[in-house]
Amino acid sequence: MNLIFLALLALMAVSANSVSIDSADEDEEAADIGGELYESRAPIEWVDEDRHDDDGEGDGYSPVKRDQGDFDEYTIQTRPETGDNVKFNFPMAFSSSVLAWSLIEFPYAYQDAGVYNDMLSTLEGVCEYFTKCHTGPNEYYYQVADADLDHRFWQRPEDIVYHREPFRVNDTVPGSDVASLAAAALATCSVAYKDAGKGNQARIFREEAMDLYRFATTNIGTYPSNGHYINNQIGDELLWAATWLHLATGEEEYLQDAEGYFEQYKLKDRAYSFGWEDTREGSKLLLYKITGKMTYKDSFMQYMDTLLPMNSPDMYTNGGLYFRNERGSLPYAAGASFVGLVAAKYGLRPNIYREFACNQTNYMLGDNTRRSYVVGYGVNPPCRPHHRASSCPELHIPCTNTNSWENPDCNHHVLIGALVGGPNKNDEWVDDRKDYIHNRVACDYNAVFLGTISGLAQANIDGQLPPACYVLSHEL
Numbered sequence: 385m386n387l388i389f390l391a392l393l394a395l396m397a398v399s400a401n402s403v404s405i406d407s408a409d410e411d412e413e414a415a416d417i418g419g420e421l422y423e424s425r426a427p428i429e430w431v432d433e434d435r436h437d438d439d440g441e442g443d444g445y446s447p448v449k450r451d452q453g454d455f456d457e458y459t460i461q462t463r464p465e466t467g468d469n470v471k472f473n474f475p476m477a478f479s480s481s482v483l484a485w486s487l488i489e490f491p492y493a494y495q496d497a498g499v500y501n502d503m504l505s506t507l508e509g510v511c512e513y514f515t516k517c518h519t520g521p522n523e524y525y526y527q528v529a530d531a532d533l534d535h536r537f538w539q540r541p542e543d544i545v546y547h548r549e550p551f552r553v554n555d556t557v558p559g560s561d562v563a564s565l566a567a568a569a570l571a572t573c574s575v576a577y578k579d580a581g582k583g584n585q586a587r588i589f590r591e592e593a594m595d596l597y598r599f600a601t602t603n604i605g606t607y608p609s610n611g612h613y614i615n616n617q618i619g620d621e622l623l624w625a626a627t628w629l630h631l632a633t634g635e636e637e638y639l640q641d642a643e644g645y646f647e648q649y650k651l652k653d654r655a656y657s658f659g660w661e662d663t664r665e666g667s668k669l670l671l672y673k674i675t676g677k678m679t680y681k682d683s684f685m686q687y688m689d690t691l692l693p694m695n696s697p698d699m700y701t702n703g704g705l706y707f708r709n710e711r712g713s714l715p716y717a718a719g720a721s722f723v724g725l726v727a728a729k730y731g732l733r734p735n736i737y738r739e740f741a742c743n744q745t746n747y748m749l750g751d752n753t754r755r756s757y758v759v760g761y762g763v764n765p766p767c768r769p770h771h772r773a774s775s776c777p778e779l780h781i782p783c784t785n786t787n788s789w790e791n792p793d794c795n796h797h798v799l800i801g802a803l804v805g806g807p808n809k810n811d812e813w814v815d816d817r818k819d820y821i822h823n824r825v826a827c828d829y830n831a832v833f834l835g836t837i838s839g840l841a842q843a844n845i846d847g848q849l850p851p852a853c854y855v856l857s858h859e860l
Contacts, residue, residue, distance in 0.1 A: 619649025
């Protein structure tokens, strides 16, 4: 089965309900990607061991009508971020902007896989959620549910009965970063929808992005992260938003803002990575494409060239993985691979950057390690991802500690296409759902993974896939 389809399937399943698609039925049930919305109310099971995640996850609609103020979560069914039941807008906005960007840059890959319209539909749902979270000119809800409370439970999203508090930024509580990232996601989706010939939807997303950006630049400051998805800077998010707004509107004001942020916040310096915590390297690529200025090109290439194996061999495992951080080692490699593939499309070291992406993707799919890190795909794939909904049995069976968290067997549902966190520096990895460091799944993980797969698939269509992609060549 096409890898783009599987990665998109996982992206939707990671944040969907307990109804998921097992590998034996993937072809027949592929159209039912999102599952159905159920409202069971099974007893809460406490999980003392699950006090471990310091940046949050999310999985599924939460049919609970006990939120505050004008924000009604029940009427805004959306897709939270990873394997718990919290809705974190900050990483979800990053995921959405990356997915839309990959659709813009590599459209033929999605068309060839038969999922172009599915991707547009996925993006539309998330962007509508961001729009509804913007409840006033100077008010934006960025999170639903207290993560510390949620992480005390291991349960299906359908079984939630505790109070789910929404969190917001407004004219007294700044949130330039979280609002800018949402504005960037909406602007990117606007461009994607315009490319797809859907001008009315593109206009709606564009206007909402402009409004959120105005709010983000009115009361400057970082959002209160409450200890999860912590962010200590606002410059890269403002740059990301202004750059995409220029592309969405064509207005020079946004380009002037973007170039101003680049200087003001000293964003020429090389980023640690490309991810929800720092988007500057993506902005550099876009600004180079827009302006042709060498400062953006040179700055990006300094980032990308530094992480190549011939320049930094100590940043690689013996198995060949570009290793940036043990927590989510594979998504770090996928994020670098994705921007490298976009750079290759822009004519920057195309052979070298594509080969880097090939080698990293080969690793994720089982080369050198002799095991796949993508659930439901390849040889000896993960079967115990750190994901509540897929670990619970069918909905008519109560989800207990014994049959989910403590269950030594594989998760009851196969979360097909989900990329797990990955191995340590020694290429060591254990298939253990309690080990959230290495077995967590997340929408931002699959966003950069899907972006990478789409870039390689586009290269394959264009006859530009390097020989290094031997593991991938028969799957794209």
